[in-house]
Amino acid sequence: MYDTIVGSMTIPITIDGKTEELSVGQANNLSTHGNPEIRKEVFDRLEEAWSEKEELFAKTLNHLAGFRLHVYEKRGWDDFLKEPLEYNRMQKSTLQAMWNAISKHKKPFVDYLNKKAHLLGKDKLDWYDLNAPLSNDDETLSFQEGAQFILKHFHSFSPKMAQFAEKAFEEAWIEAEDRPGKRPGGFCTSFPLSGQSRIFMTYNGSMSNVATLAHELGHAFHSYTLQSMHPLNRNYAMNVAETASTFAESIVSDASVNEAKTAEQRKSLLEAKLQRSVAMFMNIHARFLFESRFYEERKQGIVPASRLNELMVEAQREAYAGAINEVHPRFWASKLHFYITDVPFYNFPYTFGYLFSLSIYAKAREEGASYEEKYMALLRDTAIMPVEELVMKHLGEDITEESFWEKGIQLCIKDVEAFIELAN
Ligand SMILES: [Zn+2]
Secondary structure, rough: OOHHHHOOOOOOEEEOOOOEEEHHHHHHHHHHHOHHHHHHHHHHHHHHHHHHHHHHHHHHHHHHHHHHHHHHHHOOOOOHHHHHHHHHHOOOHHHHHHHHHHOOOHHHHHHHHHHHHHOOOOOOOOOHHOOOOOOOOOOOOOOOHHHHHHHHHHHHOOOHHHHHHHHHHHHOEEOOOOOOOOOOOOEEEOOOOOEEEEOOOOOOOHHHHHHHHHHHHHHHHHHHHHOOOOHHHOOOOOOHHOHHHHHHHHHHHHHHOOOOOEEEEHHHHHHHHHHHHHHHHHHHHHHHHHHHOOOOOHOOOOOOOOHHHHHHHHHHHHHHOOOOOOOOHHHHHHHHHHHOOOOOOOOOHHHHHHHHHHHHHHHHHHHHHHHHHHHHHHHHHHHOOOHHHHHHHHHHHOOOOOHHHHHHHHHHHHHHHHHHHOOO
């Protein structure tokens, strides 16, 4: 339903007096445009388009949630989080500790958003400013240079990971050509019999694009480490699926900040990292709050589109701690993740994976290359253990405690401090 409706939508966008009918994906890509008027125009036209179809989206969501709640009732389950938590092999106390820690540390991220607003000449950010670029002095690397950059920095963390990535480059496992007609985004897929992986992406040479390539190589490395496990023990859940990829991405994005040639570049690279933290601690948090409240109200009957808009606005105000002036009421209609039929709550595993891999990254930085073996042992266990046991065994930490999550958040707060200092 979602794909059919979205696929048929066209968004009329007027730039320089010329109106073009864009697909939703094309319109979304303009959210990073440097011109604030274009960003606002795109946001308004998109919001209008979602609003025209909101009854269809509301009906789809209500049926999906209603079906699940009915199945849960028949099974005698009274908690709608039971299924997503079991799927991710995690306890509710872990989820609560994570959100509690995040809720307690919103202030630095509000400071970052306010600083960004200030740099854009505003008092407060609007939704369509969140992805606005702050500079046009970004460095680009050729594919060859990007590959060298990745290999060099992988090597300082794990020679085996660097060796593995080199093999992927040399044996042409990566389809990264920048040409028309490719779908957006990147992914990695693995072949258990040949023990190989393939990566798809469109390489444009920006530093964040190099980090994406590192991210996909991280996924490939995860599959590589799992090869020694029994095939039935290689199926990891979503919250740990992004561990190796985020780890690899952090190595490259940190190195790019450290090696930036100008203060402008450094600021913009730090900002790219901060946008990610805001996405994890605020945007995903809003999705979780919305979905929880929606399921609660759905127990009483159909929740109309107008009420879904209200729930989304409340969730965004709370999750962004009031830092956003104009929010995005029809985000629930626009975001594909709410419509995935196999798993509900396709949101908190992202934040879990982000903070989890940051803690591993912090440990790896402390220990240097000797951490390699421990890191690979952890990856091998990702598909056979509940996450509480996995982290206790490999990091010696209790993730049902808020203090574990706070350590990862503190690393992101350091980025905020560095960004504000540079901006000042
Ligand atoms: Zn990924």
